[in-house]
Amino acid sequence: MSATSRFLVEPAPGGLALVQELVNTRPVPPYGVRDLLGTVADARRWTTEAVGSWKVHSAATGGVGRVTSVELVGLRRLRRDLERHLLGEGVPRPVPTTLTAGPDDLLRLQPPGSGVRWLASAVWGEVLLAQRDGRWDRLKVCRNPLCPCAFFDRSRNNSRVWHDVRTCGNVANLRSSRARRRAATS
């Protein structure tokens, strides 16, 4: 099961799904969703699956390899940096990448090296492509402060704020209506 599918949301289009996947490895205790980067074993499982899917899409070669405890720290840092950038709160440090010809003779990104550096190059490369073609503005983090879910907004006017209006949206509406009632009776 992918990190994104745990939230019952659709994956973002193209390689941006890898970016969304990484953000969605976060735990959400109220929903019983655990951290997919919680242990080295968890991180190995997640990177194998997520990177495997991305490589099918991107035709890139190489990969993260076997995650160590040191790399687990790096993976979590990459996730945090990505979330900050998604929330408009930070920019990444310089990230090396290479361009090469794919099987269709079109250019593609090829992350250099291995380990977390390889994944960082893949992830930030996809962020760059999404920022250039307009998909980036539709990748959002749920407005519920307890829910870190990254979802891709396919609504016509790009107006969604909850990953699921029936869960996170309902909790927020309930809270604000209670607050209004309290204010009205005080």
Ligand SMILES: [Zn+2]
């Ligand atoms: Zn949510």
